Amino acid sequence: QKEVEQNSGPLSVPEGAIASLNCTYSDRGSQSFFWYRQYSGKSPELIMSIYSNGDKEDGRFTAQLNKASQYVSLLIRDSQPSDSATYLCAVLHSGAGSYQLTFGKGTKLSVIP
């Protein structure tokens, strides 16, 4: 059973602060990692993908990957109230000629004005 674990939160940060979201995964052979944002009542929206160890920055978002520790994180700088949502970590893993994109249960982020 391939697992993706996230702290369910809620994580509350003040506006302008850095929000740090964490994720661990069980399949050491996983190669592709994603962060999705899901607003209440909406479908998940892809915000970041990362494939190699290290940091990847896109605007206020930075994804970090450490395959040795099987750990992925998302940093949101200068957090805004509009960032309040549930953030889903997803891991693509393969086996027996197929692929599965497995999601964590999500971390709910609240940015307090």
Place this chain on the structure above:
Amino acid sequence: GAGVSQSPSNKVTEKGKDVELRCDPISGHTALYWYRQSLGQGLEFLIYFQGNSAPDKSGLPSDRFSAERTGGSVSTLTIQRTQQEDSAVYLCASSPPIQGLNTEAFFGQGTRLTVV
């Protein structure tokens, strides 16, 4: 270009009836996933299609659930003899062919199924 399109957006059905949910993926995307999300819960994998390969049905919760994909494009998820526990949002996602690392998957808006 157009994103992933799902229909209907909402469906209310009586217990015991069959329902069909449709997903039209992004043009050129050969990989297609179905997920189910119950209220306040995470995404539960149901089934995965990749091109003309046999689908991965390992997530289907019972034999009342089936899915097909015609011509490698549009997919239909069918639930027979619906039960109240089938009430959830059914999400479809598509991605480019899973070769190399470009495997970003994009979701449709979902179908909210309510079984009464």
